[in-house]
Amino acid sequence: MTPVDLSTTVLHAVRRAVREDALRAPVPARVRVERTRPGGRGDYASAVALQLAGPAGLAARQVAEILRDRLAGAPGVAGVEITGPGFLNFTLDAATGAAAHRALVHRVREQGERYGYGDALAGQRPRLVHAREVRAAVTADAVRRLLAAQGADVHLACEGEPDPDWTRLGVSAEASDAQAEALVRPVPAGDTAAGLLTRLGPDAARWGLLRVAGHDRAPLGNDLLAQTEANALFRVRYAHARARAVVRGAARLGFAVAGPGADIDATGAADLLTLLDAHPAVLAGAARHRAPDRLARHLDAVAAAFFDFHDAAPPLPVGDEKPSAAHRSRTALAEAAGTVLAGGLSLLGVRAPEHL
Known part of the structure; x- marks a missing residue:
């Protein structure tokens, strides 16, 4: 069972409790589960009972007990324990977890850089119109890519005549001649496409323009070119x-x-496995909220988790070690991580070089 599967299982328990009138509270759109911290109980924990306690008019531990009763025997869940004021702690079935890991890595490797693409927006034809400004143009282009990855047929246009330099940033738009469905107006970059391309080049410029939410100013300093961990x-x-x-x-x-x-x-x-499993939901959320910064932050988290995994369990034999089944499986996981990073960068319009 993956974290996404567990979240869905808990959400089903909430719906069942509401349907059976054991719990009178609005059903949340999603349930958050997290790895337990060192010294905690089980494999994952959720504060959903604390979230529902107020609307339900019950103590959080009462809500947790209601949900625990409806989670007993759920596939992949070996045990549920209540701790503290009402946290639900889950111990997963080891065999089920191993099967989920196999399926996840196979799914990523099979789907390649299109892993996480979907058809939730199939049939929709959104029309995006952006301000005549470089950050708005790049943000709208990234949103177009994200929406298209979820099946939408997107039309992109500019409020004025497009800047020819935008094409060097991967942006293709025409002048708007119709009413926009959605205007894209992030905080302006304070520079032109030509200026950013001269200082940073297309990849660093796009990343700098997209890595923070549109309502925040985008830092566009030369640190975007630094080959250090701080970048x-x-x-x-x-x-x-x-x-x-x-x-x-x-x-x-x-x-x-x-x-x-x-x-x-x-x-x-x-x-790392948790983040790879969450990748489709991240892409869907970034498309739905038209927020490419969500994907940029997710890729940074995947990269950090990959390095932690690489350091804890080197995928390749070290010294006189002979290749083993463990090395083969770690290499498969490394390949899956690289695939997710490449696919995510592509949706942001940033190249993923094989060598740095």
Whole structure:
């Protein structure tokens, strides 16, 4: 069971409790589950009972007991315990978790950089019109990519005559001649496309324009070019390049990446697996809210989790080690992480080099 599966299972329990009139509260759109902190109980925890207690007019522990009764025996859940004022703590079935990890990594590798694409917006034809300003143009283009990845047929236009330099930033739009469905007006960049391209180049310029929410000013300093851990763009692209290097290293050593039926060695990989599993929901949310910054932050988190996994359980043999099943499965996970990073960068219009 993945975190997304567990969240859905808990949400079903809430709906059942409301349907059975055991709980009188609005059903939330989603239920958040998190890895338990060191010293905590079980594998995951949720504060949903505390969230529902006020509207239900009950103590949080009472709400938690109602939900625990309806979670007993749920597939993939080995146990549910209530701690503190009403936190639900979940212990997952190990065999079910291993199967979920296998399926997740196989799904990413099978779908490639289109992992997370969907058809939730199929049939919709949104018309986006953006201000005649470089940040608005780049943001609208990224939103177009995200909406298209969810099946929408998007038309993009500019309030005025498009700047020819925008094409060097990957933006293609025509002058608007009709009423917009949605106006894209983030805080202006304070620079022109030509100026940003001269200072930063297309990739760093796009990342800088997209990495923060549209209502915040976008920092566009030369630190976007720094090849250091302090630069989020470098972290994400370096994680992708390192993941690709792992796959090339496996090929040089002559061992195959684990196939679809092989177990995944999850040593040090809990956060990475959680983030890979959440990727489709992140893409859908970024499209729905027309917020490419959500995807940028997610990619940064995936990169950090990849490095933690890589350091805790090196995918390639070290020293005199012989390639093992664990190495093959870790290489498959590294490949999946690189695929998600490359696909996410592509949706932001940023290149993902194989080498840095």
